[in-house]
Amino acid sequence: MASAEPSGAELTLTTSAPASLRLDTLEACRLVIGRYPGFRYDGRGGGGLGYADANSGALLFPPEQLTIPPLNSSTTRFLGLPLPPGVAIAIEAQELQGCWEPTQGDVRLAFRARFRFRIAVGSATLYRAPDLLIACQLSSGEAIGRRHRACGSTLNAAGEAQLVGVAQVAPSGDALLDRFLGLPDEALAVLRCRISGAAG
Numbered sequence: 320m321a322s323a324e325p326s327g328a329e330l331t332l333t334t335s336a337p338a339s340l341r342l343d344t345l346e347a348c349r350l351v352i353g354r355y356p357g358f359r360y361d362g363r364g365g366g367g368l369g370y371a372d373a374n375s376g377a378l379l380f381p382p383e384q385l386t387i388p389p390l391n392s393s394t395t396r397f398l399g400l401p402l403p404p405g406v407a408i409a410i411e412a413q414e415l416q417g418c419w420e421p422t423q424g425d426v427r428l429a430f431r432a433r434f435r436f437r438i439a440v441g442s443a444t445l446y447r448a449p450d451l452l453i454a455c456q457l458s459s460g461e462a463i464g465r466r467h468r469a470c471g472s473t474l475n476a477a478g479e480a481q482l483v484g485v486a487q488v489a490p491s492g493d494a495l496l497d498r499f500l501g502l503p504d505e506a507l508a509v510l511r512c513r514i515s516g517a518a519g
Contacts, residue, residue: 337370338516342380342415344387345479345511351467352488353504359396362510364388371419378428380415387412387432405445409435417456419514424473426459426480426514436496448496455486457510467507474514482510 344362351357365387369380388394390408392401410432417428436448456462459471464485472481490502 337372337379340369340371340378341515342366342369342385343513343515345513348511349507349509350390351507353466353501353506355500356398357507358390360390361394362388362512366512369415376418376420378417378419378426380428382412382414385412385415405439407437407439409437411435414454419474421474424459424475424480426457426474426482428457428482430455430457430484430508448493449491451488451491453486453488453506453508455484455506455508457482457484457508462507464505464507466505469507469509477513478515479511479513482508482512484508484510 344365346361346363348360348362349357350360365385367380367385369378369384371378387410389410390402391406392404395402412430412432414431415428417426419426431452431454434451434453436446436451437444438446457471459473459480459482461470462468462483462485467485469483469485471483474480484507486506486508488500488502488504488506490497496502
């Protein structure tokens with residue numbers, strides 16, 4: 320299998336007519352930042368179209384076609400409670416590509432995104448932090464970091480898998496946010512998803 324390390328460059332699909340796929344993000348996802356307890360995240364409604372190369376096993380999900388629901392009071396719970404109204408973290412995908420082995424169910428995807436933290440009252444923004452740049456390899460195998468560790472699961476008969484990854488999170492440059500999160504540190508992502516034929 321080809322490496323799925325975050326690369327910043329799109330894969331080249333070798334077939335003239337790569338197969339179309341659809342990625343759907345599911346509920347019961349999780350995000351853990353630094354020393355804090357994890358966020359429980361419902362990713363239903365997110366995902367997008369992508370392409371698979373039968374010859375190389377390459378997967379490519381163009382970021383402009385991906386939708387990722389924000390972390391907010393509707394999608395996210397922290398310590399069993401919804402996030403407070405007005406607190407939201409938007410996620411803008413910049414890369415999602417890698418490889419898979421359909422017969423084994425193994426998946427590895429390089430993921431890069433900007434996380435945008437905002438506190439608002441109505442339409443008025445009270446606080447907006449600089450973007451946090453997150454890059455990691457999401458895998459159906461095991462992710463091990465200095466602080467975090469998790470196990471994924473391979474694609475099942477329904478095309479569902481659990482992908483896990485550990486990312487190093489650099490300081491944002493905002494002293495308040497960096498002190499609050501204890502940056503630099505690492506983050507753990509647990510993504511439940513479904514990969515299926517786009518026509519299915």
